[in-house]
Amino acid sequence: MQPQETFGRGGLNGFLDVDDLVDRIGLDEDEIAWRKEFIGFDEEDEQRLSSLEPMVQDNAEAIADDFYENVLHYEQTRAIVDRSPKDVDALKRTQQAYLVSLASGEYDREFFKNRARIGKLHEILDMPLKQYVGQYGVYYDLILSRLNDRVQQQVIDAVEEWAAEREADDGGLGRVVGALGLGGGTEEADDGLEDSFETAVREAIDDGMMDVLSLLRIINLDMQVATDTYVDSYAQRLEESIERRKRLAQEVENDVQGPIAELHESSEVVAKRAEAISEHTESQATGITRAASELNDVSAAVQEVASVADEVSEESDRTERLAAEGVDAADDALDELEAIENATDRVADAADALAERTDEIDEIVDRLDDLAERTTVLAANAKIESTRSDADGGETMGVIASEVRSFAEQTKSDLAEIEATVEAVREDAAATVETTEETVARVDAGTNRVRETVDSLEEIHESARETASGMEDMAAAADQQARGVEVTAQTLDDLSESADTVASAAESAAAASQQQTASLREVRESVARLTEDGTDETVPVYEQLD
Structure with a gap:
């Protein structure tokens, strides 16, 4: 069974009504569109994330292993894992599926509905919000380190492509060396890097950084929805507490009327x-x-x-x-x-x-x-x-x-x-x-x-x-x-x-x-x-x- 097929099949889902949850937090189409616009997430980001799917697929298992190695290293987070109905291997497979879903989703209401479900499941396991949000920092370290390798490779490919084009156009390696500012006695060498070379490198780096930005944006949207589930839970508890306090106040009023009257007389x-x-x-x-x-x-x-x-x-x-x-x-x-x-x-x-x-x-x-x-x-x-x-x-x-x-x-x-x-x-x-x-x-x-x-x-x-x-x-x-x-x-x-x-x-x-x-x-x-x-x-x- 592929990781994507295990995602969302945990034993705690029977205790969760996702539709009711997204309705409570107001996560409809308009809200999703506004949040995307607010942080600048658009179709280009979706395309860039889709292009990252092979890289994520290839590194999902290693990232999941490193992620749970960090989680199990701390007693507080290890206690959360112990409360989960899944064992560590199953949790790793779920983590792989989650990572792949970041780069292969439609990013519609169903996608964010799934995000809400994930956040609520962590809240049901009594994972503190500081731990849930903190784990995104672990994602940044594990994912961006591999994305950094991809960006560097993109720069190298851009340089090689530029060099191949220059060599075909000018018919000599000396022109390439001179454009890089490594030759001597030429005007190009005196002016440093050739503009076309610098432009090619900058474009490659910029393209890589846009990939990073697209990944950060989708993780940010994910984090927003997960945080909403926690806030919703706290709001429910608060409403329940207020209701209990109202009932208690009514009971107190009923209980103390007689004693207060007696105290008044006494x-x-x-x-x-x-x-x-x-x-x-x-x-x-x-x-x-x-x-x-x-x-x-x-x-x-x-x-x-x-x-x-x-x-x-x-x-x-x-x-x-x-x-x-x-x-x-x-x-x-x-x-x-x-x-x-x-x-x-x-x-x-x-x-x-x-x-x-x-x-x-x-x-x-x-x-x-x-x-x-x-x-x-x-x-x-x-x-x-x-x-x-x-x-x-x-x-x-x-x-x-x-x-x-x-x-x-x-x-x-x-x-x-x-x-x-x-x-x-x-x-x-x-x-x-x-x-x-x-x-x-x-x-x-x-x-x-x-x-x-x-x-x-x-x-x-x-x-x-x-x-x-x-x-x-x-x-x-x-x-x-x-x-x-x-x-x-x-x-x-x-x-x-x-x-x-x-x-x-x-x-x-x-x-x-x-x-x-x-x-x-x-x-x-x-x-x-x-x-x-x-x-x-x-x-x-x-x-x-x-």
Whole structure:
């Protein structure tokens, strides 16, 4: 299939109504004729383009390869190629067909209709206008470089033709060399190039440049139509956007009518409340001022409390010292009581030992008493025996009996005294023991009371210490409270000023709320104007272009 046969058969054509497109951009016969006349495109240009068709045919494949090599080199243009339903080879064949069509068309409405279709397809692929127009610069480089070779060859052919004619006319190569200004000693050499030679060269160059101009003119017409398709798309988008904005404006008007009315009412309520806030704020400022005055009095009282707390703290310190001294004295008394208790224990032990000794004495007295009894019996027996004995012996025994009786009586008398004394000692010992036991009991009770006193004094001491510590804390807290009250008083002064400011601001808010009510009324009127028929809100098309 030839390239021309693939041109215009892309998969995107099903999404495009070309007839509707050319109608929208106004591309009719008269418009096409005017555009051709405006840039000077005529039948001569058509003939020149037709003469270029062989050259374009021969170079179409190479130009298409070089063109897509440049396109695929850049990420932005490569992304457009990736979105095309055709692969790169198919795109190259389409490009070849496009190039050939530039030099083989009828350049009528159908030709430009095809141009419009091509431009629209690029726009459908979201190719920015800067890229579409920019690719014509690539065409200039690729096509004109080959056209330059053609022009140079035309100049060479013209020179060769002129030389052949001169040689046939003048019959010598020297005349040709002289006409070129390369000989010497001739008048023609002195005058430079021969006029006919220069004319031939200029005509050849001019003919080549006219070919270039014809190609640029048809590309310019092509570019105009392609640009129209982009502008048409932007205009459609703009119209759609305007229509959407109109619909949106209508919706906004419908949606905001109720809220604006509510805002209008609420603004009036806010204004009234702002006035009430202003009144309350003034009352608050007065109350704060009064509270500040009372806090100043409280601050003075707190300072007095702090002073009393300092004095109480000093007295608590003295109480703590006295309690500590009482604890020390109680400890000393407790030590003395313990010593007394020990001594009392020793007295009790001595009384017990004395009682034991008294018991031993009683035993001895009993034995002596028994001895006295036996002595008495012995004396009685001796007396009896003395009466039985002779006169001298009986007298002696009588004396002995008398002495023994006297001894026994005296012994009994002494034993009676000893027994009485022992009994007295026993009674005294019993009284001593009883007194000692009573003393021990009292000492124990006193010791317990002293211990309780010591414990109480220790508690008093600890309590006094805690009281002193608490008083220090209270004094510190009182100082801090005094500072806090001073700060609070200052804060209340600031609040009073702030309340005055708030009152002023509330008055301003009331005024602003009233202004807001008026502004909301204007907003409602402005929203209503969004849907009026006289709206002529347009956006310049060039602002929509990339």
